[in-house]
Amino acid sequence: MNKSRVFEELLKVQKEYLNLLKHIESNKEIISSLSIIDNVLIFWRANQKFIEYILSEYFKSEETSVFTAIRKINLIDNEQIPFLLLNKFHIYDDRIPTYLDLQSDLSNDKFSTKFHNDILELINDNIQILERYFGSIILIPISFMEKIESEDREIVDSIFFGLFSSEYNSFEEYRDDNASIDDIRKHLDDGVESHIIFSVDENPKDDFIQRFRAYTNSTELPLKELKSDSEKFSFIIMGYLIQAYNCLNIMLHHKFVPYIRNRTSLNYTLIMISGLNDDGRTKAQGMINKMLVYYLIHNSIDKSRVGESTEKVFLESGVNKEVEKTIFDELCTHNHDFMKIEFQLIVEIINRNLKRIEY
Amino acid sequence: MKNSTLSEHKIIKGVFKTKISELLGSKIDFQNWAYERMPEYSWLGLIMSRYGRDEGFKRTYQIVSELSKADYKVKSLRLSDFLALSSEVQKSIFEIISKHICPDALSPLTTIIDSLLSNDFCIAFLPGNVNLEVRIDRMSDLIRIMGDGSSEFATDIRFIVIYYHALTNKIKFTDIMSEKMFDYPNLKPNNPIMVLYGSMIRSLELTVLNGENKENSFDYLELFWERMFRMTNCELMQLRFEENVIDYSVQLAAIKSELNSYKIIIDQSYPFDEKKIVSLGIALFSYKRVCEIVECHLETTIAGRSVLRGIIDSLFMLKYLVLKEGEVPDIWRKYQLHGIGKYKLISEKYIEIQGDKPKTHVPYEYLDILVNEFRDKEFVDMETGFFDNLGPRKLAELVDEKDLYNFFYDYDSSYEHALWGAIRESSFLKCTNPSHLFHYVPDIDNQQKLQSVLPDAFLVMDKIIIALRSVFETREAVQK
Numbered sequence: 001m002n003k004s005r006v007f008e009e010l011l012k013v014q015k016e017y018l019n020l021l022k023h024i025e026s027n028k029e030i031i032s033s034l035s036i037i038d039n040v041l042i043f044w045r046a047n048q049k050f051i052e053y054i055l056s057e058y059f060k061s062e063e064t065s066v067f068t069a070i071r072k073i074n075l076i077d078n079e080q081i082p083f084l085l086l087n088k089f090h091i092y093d094d095r096i097p098t099y100l101d102l103q104s105d106l107s108n109d110k111f112s113t114k115f116h117n118d119i120l121e122l123i124n125d126n127i128q129i130l131e132r133y134f135g136s137i138i139l140i141p142i143s144f145m146e147k148i149e150s151e152d153r154e155i156v157d158s159i160f161f162g163l164f165s166s167e168y169n170s171f172e173e174y175r176d177d178n179a180s181i182d183d184i185r186k187h188l189d190d191g192v193e194s195h196i197i198f199s200v201d202e203n204p205k206d207d208f209i210q211r212f213r214a215y216t217n218s219t220e221l222p223l224k225e226l227k228s229d230s231e232k233f234s235f236i237i238m239g240y241l242i243q244a245y246n247c248l249n250i251m252l253h254h255k256f257v258p259y260i261r262n263r264t265s266l267n268y269t270l271i272m273i274s275g276l277n278d279d280g281r282t283k284a285q286g287m288i289n290k291m292l293v294y295y296l297i298h299n300s301i302d303k304s305r306v307g308e309s310t311e312k313v314f315l316e317s318g319v320n321k322e323v324e325k326t327i328f329d330e331l332c333t334h335n336h337d338f339m340k341i342e343f344q345l346i347v348e349i350i351n352r353n354l355k356r357i358e359y
Numbered sequence: 360m361k362n363s364t365l366s367e368h369k370i371i372k373g374v375f376k377t378k379i380s381e382l383l384g385s386k387i388d389f390q391n392w393a394y395e396r397m398p399e400y401s402w403l404g405l406i407m408s409r410y411g412r413d414e415g416f417k418r419t420y421q422i423v424s425e426l427s428k429a430d431y432k433v434k435s436l437r438l439s440d441f442l443a444l445s446s447e448v449q450k451s452i453f454e455i456i457s458k459h460i461c462p463d464a465l466s467p468l469t470t471i472i473d474s475l476l477s478n479d480f481c482i483a484f485l486p487g488n489v490n491l492e493v494r495i496d497r498m499s500d501l502i503r504i505m506g507d508g509s510s511e512f513a514t515d516i517r518f519i520v521i522y523y524h525a526l527t528n529k530i531k532f533t534d535i536m537s538e539k540m541f542d543y544p545n546l547k548p549n550n551p552i553m554v555l556y557g558s559m560i561r562s563l564e565l566t567v568l569n570g571e572n573k574e575n576s577f578d579y580l581e582l583f584w585e586r587m588f589r590m591t592n593c594e595l596m597q598l599r600f601e602e603n604v605i606d607y608s609v610q611l612a613a614i615k616s617e618l619n620s621y622k623i624i625i626d627q628s629y630p631f632d633e634k635k636i637v638s639l640g641i642a643l644f645s646y647k648r649v650c651e652i653v654e655c656h657l658e659t660t661i662a663g664r665s666v667l668r669g670i671i672d673s674l675f676m677l678k679y680l681v682l683k684e685g686e687v688p689d690i691w692r693k694y695q696l697h698g699i700g701k702y703k704l705i706s707e708k709y710i711e712i713q714g715d716k717p718k719t720h721v722p723y724e725y726l727d728i729l730v731n732e733f734r735d736k737e738f739v740d741m742e743t744g745f746f747d748n749l750g751p752r753k754l755a756e757l758v759d760e761k762d763l764y765n766f767f768y769d770y771d772s773s774y775e776h777a778l779w780g781a782i783r784e785s786s787f788l789k790c791t792n793p794s795h796l797f798h799y800v801p802d803i804d805n806q807q808k809l810q811s812v813l814p815d816a817f818l819v820m821d822k823i824i825i826a827l828r829s830v831f832e833t834r835e836a837v838q839k
Contacts, residue, residue, distance in 0.1 A: 023475050034488065035474045035481045041491055042473055046589040100488070 018130040033116045061255030068093035069265035078303035094141040143246040165189045181229040244268035257290040289338040392508030398583040399437040404505045409464040416544040427526035439579035453483035462486045467497040506793045514557045517564040587794040594792040603811040633691040638830040645673040659808040667812045668771035678758035697746045703730045704741040
């Protein structure tokens with residue numbers, strides 16, 4: 001493969017995408033949400049064959065991180081810094097096309113406005129990423145392109161039903177059995193309750209029902225017909241599980257490392273990973289290790305210390321790559337499966353090594 | 360139109376030309392319906408395919424009538440002309456169209472005309488979330504049915520185009536003609552008169568086309584085909600030939616046995632007979648090449664064709680040497696000197712290189728040894744042309760193998776010289792997806808196998824053996 005020539009083509013696609021986003025941004029008053037998503041969708045559809053080639057041939061599996069499982073990146077908080085600091089290739093999972101599934105019911109006016117604003121925010125983020133990190137962070141709607149098919153959906157459904165001690169074969173059976181959140185708690189399998197996280201901001205010490213109520217009361221759910229607790233619960237948890245399934249897919253299909261920044265997404269991805277058989281687990285081990293370490297580094301590193309003027313020097317510093325290598329080497333001396341190393345020890349190793357990085 | 364036969368062509372400066380090409384030459388302008396006009400009138404096609412012929416004509420009639428009366432001038436029904444108008448005018452045009460059709464009918468076109476190109480078009484014809492794949496499929500289906508410019512469907516669209524030009528007085532008909540022409544939509548597809556009217560409509564549409572300004576077309580057409588190309592998959596077509604099932608091992612063994620017998624005869628009675636040694640050498644060279652085809656499975660490959668061409672060269676040469684022997688008794692030696700002279704030229708060029716010598720598959724030092732082995736190289740001349748200045752075509756004529764030249768050698772030469780015909784045949788597949796304009800697809804995965812050369816290789820090899828037998832025939836041997 002003529003790597004530099006292929007990369008040039010990829011940059012061309014990125015540039016065209018930037019132009020499209022800028023056009024939308026400057027015409028945002030007249031272009032509807034539907035048209036915005038449609039334009040983005042058509043753009044990626046028209047480039048699909050090339051992107052599929054790039055994903056399978058250009059990026060080197062474990063050396064590629066995919067920033068995924070987020071609604072939007074926080075550029076003000078410099079979230080992109082640790083992402084760029086770790087690993088070699090960086091893909092940012094463009095979320096705009098996934099909004100296609102949400103816009104089928106915009107009858108809720110409040111949600112409809114929020115939906116439109118959300119999309120414009122994403123467009124703005126994408127423009128900033130493309131302008132500031134052109135060629136370093138590659139925007140690809142990888143989750144959307146890996147859209148889960150009906151077979152995959154059945155797997156996710158079964159994982160959801162597996163959270164309960166009762167045996168459910170359909171959502172009807174689940175709903176019939178669980179009218180309220182109390183019923184749900186009663187029917188959850190032993191020990192599952194503590195693994196259910198509704199939001200990053202929740203207090204883990206709070207009671208299960210309290211956390212559920214706090215989340216549903218503070219979140220504008222897109223489907224206004226969600227009335228019962230059971231519907232709300234399945235909608236929230238299925239959303240997380242589908243997102244986690246996408247992460248698993250990124251690992252198993254592309255052998256890329258899902259770059260996960262928040263506890264909720266990591267939690268559900270780990271639930272998915274726990275369902276892997278030995279063979280799948282062995283194949284994904286390297287990526288699982290990186291995913292865990294990157295999550296911890298992302299949340300340990302002091303991103304605010306990197307200013308715009310120091311950013312370039314910081315990212316290009318060879319010390320950073322050395323630190324990453326040292327962390328992995330040191331962890332490997334304890335166990336090659338990082339999930340089996342005591343959490344506190346991992347954090348300690350990471351923090352000790354991060355101190356070597358100069359800002 | 361009937362194609363010209365070869366004898367109907369005229370040779371002008373070494374080029375076979377048809378009568379029409381001779382008359383019109385570069386003046387021929389291939390204005391292509393499928394490539395150029397079909398995308399422009401695709402919106403009419405979508406309406407016609409959505410509502411069917413009768414209802415489609417009714418609705419498009421209402422649309423074009425209103426457009427023809429509009430204050431703003433809509434000069435043609437080309438989409439690119441619509442899109443070049445101001446947003447206000449576009450809105451009015453799309454409003455007129457929307458009045459007579461369900462907006463979803465034109466939604467497939469939003470895969471091409473996005474809000475960058477015309478936000479007004481998207482507002483008018485993308486009423487809700489119409490699945491992108493469904494829209495792409497509908498565009499593909501349209502291209503399939505509309506792409507053939509002489510089909511009834513395309514002729515109906517071309518009629519609407521003419522009709523609009525008649526309404527806007529761009530073309531004028533006599534009363535009788537007008538009466539007949541405008542009855543066209545009422546004709547049923549199986550009416551024999553449709554054929555006559557169809558060809559009239561198509562000719563007229565071409566006439567109208569010449570008067571149209573196509574300046575807005577280029578960008579739109581480029582976008583149309585680029586989008587359709589990227590959003591749909593190739594439909595690859597490859598030729599499959601009947602597999603060669605004949606087992607040639609017995610034949611190959613027989614040839615080997617016969618060649619071996621000649622080797623024994625030479626060893627026994629003619630160890631220094633140049634004629635027999637050279638003849639056997641030529642035949643053996645060909646036999647080894649046939650073996651390569653069989654052992655290396657080259658029968659359906661490009662290499663197989665090059666090999667076959669080489670075998671035919673050997674046949675021409677062997678027969679020529681036999682033929683000329685009476686006239687030029689030392690022709691066998693001359694033939695060797697010619698070949699060795701070629702080797703000398705190569706090795707001498709190599710010897711003259713100053714500095715680092717190239718490392719290639721050519722054993723230059725060994726070539727020099729071969730030259731000296733034959734004769735002190737000071738006495739070896741270097742000819743640069745063909746042996747006896749005879750090219751393969753002339754040789755073929757002299758040895759009465761013109762057919763072999765015309766039907767095998769010329770074709771295989773295309774492969775040997777990397778001519779486009781051979782490249783197209785062997786290294787590209789055909790994409791039959793009309794949305795891809797029937798482009799060529801590079802055969803990266805080497806799927807296209809060629810017709811086996813093996814039967815022909817044995818046919819030529821048999822001829823070589825026959826020529827060789829004449830060299831070794833007993834009568835001549837006894838006389839010697």
